[in-house]
Amino acid sequence: MAVLLGRRALIPLFRVQLAEWDSACRPTATLSCSMQYSNSGKVSAFLLSRHGAVTRRYSSDSKDDLRVRYLDGEDAGIVVVQINRPKAKNTISKNLVKMMFEAVEDIKKNNKVRSVILCSLVPGVFCAGADLKERANMHQNEVGPFVSKARALITELGNLPAPTIAAIDGVALGGGLEIALACDIRIAANTAKMGLVETKLAIIPGAGGTQRLPRVIGVSLAKELIFAARVVDGTDACRLGLISHSVEQNKCGDAAYLRALELAREINPQGPIAIRMAKLAINQGMEVDLSTGLAIEEACYAQVIPTKDRLEGLAAFKEKRIPRYKGE
Structure with a gap:
């Protein structure tokens, strides 16, 4: 009886959560709708699109530290978030x-994502x-709040309702790996280097690394990597x-990104x-x-039953055509 009541209690909880969610060498999707100052800086490479070449730029201007691009056409719904601090190795x-x-x-x-x-x-x-360098200039009293804010950011990244894919084409150390660990799926080039190396600085991973890494690779291996500050390749x-995937790096240095784009295209339909x-x-x-987990699954399943997309899926199957889902 208690389990049944627990399941009933979970259903409105998930209804509330659902309501709250209302660089390539070969041709890739057009990058459009840049949200962060994408027209400044030096040209470093080109991204080719189906509709022509799109200039890929980076600069050291702080307003250009991050680029957010919404792909269009057949790739509408895919968002590419690009870290862009070349002189600081993309440090946080x-x-x-x-x-x-x-x-x-x-x-x-954005429920269209x-x-x-x-x-x-x-590159790299x-x-x-x-x-x-920035941390060294912080007062001791500033460090704790900054780490807390970075931890909160990574938690929010992990809580995004849409699937997230980290494309690791180079070094991902400390907080960089913690960012990747918050993503649902990680893809890396075989030459990439990854590790939680904080113990070398007499500190510990402070943005979720001690919790997410053991959940991903197991407690014993996580302890070994963290205690030894070990760095591993892809x-x-x-x-x-x-x-999830290690891919051979290409001449452009974006093999992991290209594989991530392929995966996003599998998810998109x-x-x-x-x-x-x-x-x-x-x-x-x-x-x-497990018992509570099954109740959570039941509550989540209940949310898809009344959707127009479910009816569209059944109709498309019956009519032997590709479904056209709208997220409704």
């Missing part, structure tokens, strides 16, 4: 945290961790289960509400016992 600064918070909030409010790719515009680097990271409910059921269910 106050400004980057602020800009990422804004980007995450915008994405969270179907997947998010987090990557880098800087995903994110090298905290900006230690091949070893895949063997450990830290990433599926029912968007179903994807969000599946993510919620998995994330919440992993934190509880």
Whole structure:
């Protein structure tokens, strides 16, 4: 009886959560609707699109630390978030945290987003961790609040309703790996370097690393990597289960991004509400016992039954055509 009551109590909870969610060498999608100052800085490479070449730029201007681009055409619904601090190896600064918070909030409010790719515009680097130069100039009393804000950002990233994919084409250390760990799926080039190396600085991972890494690769292996401040490449990271796919790096240095884009294109045609409910059921269910997890799944399933997308899926199956889901 208690389990039944618990399941009934969960259903309105998930209804509330659902209501709150109302660089390539080969041709890729057009990058459009730039949200963050994309017309300044030096040209570093070109992204080719179906509709022509799109200039890919980076600069050291703080207002250009992050680029958020919404793809269009057949790739509408895919958002590419690009970290862009070339002189600082994409390290996490106050400004980057602020800009990422804004980007995450915008994405969270947009129910047309179907997947998010987090990557880098800087060759050879995903994110090298905290900006230690900035940190050295902080008063001791400032460090705790800054780390708390960075931790909150990474938590918000992990709570995005749409699937998130980290494309790691270079170094991902400390906070950089913690950002990737908050994503649903991680893809890395075989030459990428990853590790939680904070113990080298006599501190510990402070933005979720001690909690997310054991959940991904297991407690014993996580302890070994953290205690030894060990750095692994993409091949070893895949063997450990830290990433889902290790891909051979290409001459442009964006092999992981291209594989992430392929995966996002696989996700794109599926029912968007179903994807969000599946993510919620998995994330919440992993934190509880099996019986409660099954109740969470039941509550999430209840949210997809009355949707127009479910009826569209049945109609498309009957008519032997591709469904046209609208997220309704």
